[in-house]
Amino acid sequence: MKPTHIEHIGIAVKSLKESIPYYENILGLKCYSIEEVADQKVRTAFFMVGQTKLELLEPMSEDSTIAAFIEKRGEGIHHMAFAVKELPDVLAEVENKGVRLIDKAPRKGAEGLNIAFLHPKSTGGVLTELCEKPEQE
Ligand code: ZN
Numbered sequence: 001m002k003p004t005h006i007e008h009i010g011i012a013v014k015s016l017k018e019s020i021p022y023y024e025n026i027l028g029l030k031c032y033s034i035e036e037v038a039d040q041k042v043r044t045a046f047f048m049v050g051q052t053k054l055e056l057l058e059p060m061s062e063d064s065t066i067a068a069f070i071e072k073r074g075e076g077i078h079h080m081a082f083a084v085k086e087l088p089d090v091l092a093e094v095e096n097k098g099v100r101l102i103d104k105a106p107r108k109g110a111e112g113l114n115i116a117f118l119h120p121k122s123t124g125g126v127l128t129e130l131c132e133k134p135e136q137e
Helices: 016-026 065-073 087-096
Strands: 005-012 031-037 042-049 052-059 076-083 114-118 128-132
Touching: 005 065, 005 128, 016 031, 016 042, 016 052, 052 065, 065 076, 087 114, 087 128
Parallel strands: 005 052, 076 128
Antiparallel strands: 005 076, 031 042, 042 052, 114 128
């Protein structure tokens, strides 16, 4: 695997409404998109910093993994996402190297990206997401 850059950093928050003002008023970033990712039961807000995004994740229900994360560890950095090419091949490659996969095959994430998560038990405690932009425009 050879990531091209950090695609985004995922940050778990209790409330987008309460968290967005820090990013806009203190960091001076602009929230350019709010999107619901139904199958992960989260509402996301995106900010651009250079070519890296910040993705705020607000749980939409109690049984969301983000709700469980906040319950256990509080608000804060949830995952790191690397941009890669040939995601299915990369998943096969890292699985061969003994990495535990949360997603055996890519699925659709926010912003239409193909994504897959690696298990934090295999990544030094950092929940790791791999993202690939689909080919078509
Ligand atoms: Zn993410």
